[in-house]
Amino acid sequence: MKRKVRSNSPDREEHNETICAIQQSLQSLDDQYKADLPKIQWFEQMVIGEKERLRKKLIQDISLFGFIAMLILSLVIFSLYKVPIVFFIAQGAVILWCLLFGVIRFVKQVNLNER
Amino acid sequence: MDEKELMILAKRGDHTALARLYQDNFEFLIKYLLKITMSRDLAEELAQETMLKSIEKIKLYNGKAKFSTWLISIATNLYIDLVRKQKRQRNWQQAEQQSFRKLKWETESRNEEWNDTLTALGNLSEDVRIPIMLKHYYGYSYEEIGRMLQISSGTIKSRIHNGINAVRKELKLDEAESQIKQSRS
Numbered sequence: 001m002k003r004k005v006r007s008n009s010p011d012r013e014e015h016n017e018t019i020c021a022i023q024q025s026l027q028s029l030d031d032q033y034k035a036d037l038p039k040i041q042w043f044e045q046m047v048i049g050e051k052e053r054l055r056k057k058l059i060q061d062i063s064l065f066g067f068i069a070m071l072i073l074s075l076v077i078f079s080l081y082k083v084p085i086v087f088f089i090a091q092g093a094v095i096l097w098c099l100l101f102g103v104i105r106f107v108k109q110v111n112l113n114e115r
Numbered sequence: 116m117d118e119k120e121l122m123i124l125a126k127r128g129d130h131t132a133l134a135r136l137y138q139d140n141f142e143f144l145i146k147y148l149l150k151i152t153m154s155r156d157l158a159e160e161l162a163q164e165t166m167l168k169s170i171e172k173i174k175l176y177n178g179k180a181k182f183s184t185w186l187i188s189i190a191t192n193l194y195i196d197l198v199r200k201q202k203r204q205r206n207w208q209q210a211e212q213q214s215f216r217k218l219k220w221e222t223e224s225r226n227e228e229w230n231d232t233l234t235a236l237g238n239l240s241e242d243v244r245i246p247i248m249l250k251h252y253y254g255y256s257y258e259e260i261g262r263m264l265q266i267s268s269g270t271i272k273s274r275i276h277n278g279i280n281a282v283r284k285e286l287k288l289d290e291a292e293s294q295i296k297q298s299r300s
Contacts, residue, residue, distance in 0.1 A: 019279065029150055038138075
């Protein structure tokens with residue numbers, strides 16, 4: 001499955017000897033290792049098991065998301081009708097938090113790209 | 116049934132087709148991981164993790180690259196993430212050296228050859244060793260490696276160049292070359 005190594009790279013011309021040594025040493029490592037190939041049933045069991053785990057996780061995540069969304073919505077509606085001042089403070093706080101989060105992420109990204 | 120047909124069936128949710136793809140690519144994946152991790156145990160552990168991750172991501176696979184290429188790009192990123200996590204631990208370097216020595220000992224105990232080039236490659240950091248292997252052993256282009264590792268092809272080019280120079284230095288090929296030149300003149 002190894003591809004045919006192209007020979008037109010600048011490194012290839014400059015360091016042919018080193019590249020050949022690297023290829024030979026990696027080939028020897030490849031030849032020495034004999035992987036025990038499991039039966040197809042083992043792979044099938046792994047696929048079925050993992051898909052089942054992912055399905056359960058998805059249901060769990062959706063349930064949790066729905067519960068939290070309902071809770072937040074209930075609190076927002078309650079505060080809007082019963083204590084409007086809390087509702088407006090919460091609105092302001094959320095906008096401020098979003099702005100701060102955006103700026104911090106942008107600065108982090110710039111620093112990461114500069115490194 | 117060829118790889119493309121298996122891939123189409125696997126994306127539709129056929130367990131057997133996906134299992135066949137994993138079985139066909141298992142040896143390739145594990146041998147690739149052995150070379151990048153230089154540790155048999157870690158290679159086997161990561162191979163399993165790669166397959167589990169790819170089951171989750173199978174719907175995102177567009178089929179442009181070969182299935183083996185897609186698998187090794189997942190495996191490479193899993194390994195890089197693992198190294199980043201473990202580097203935060205104090206004994207990471209010690210553990211890495213230990214697994215490298217173990218592989219060397221296992222190879223030598225089977226009376227098989229362990230050469231200086233493998234030691235030199237093992238001494239390189241993973242962000243240099245992986246691009247060298249992908250370029251000069253597996254034959255991927257700089258652009259393909261860049262896409263796999265999510266870095267620019269220019270960075271890949273310079274890492275490979277510096278890595279090869281480091282290997283050359285460790286193998287003392289420059290000295291050998293100058294000695295040959297001296298003896299000729």
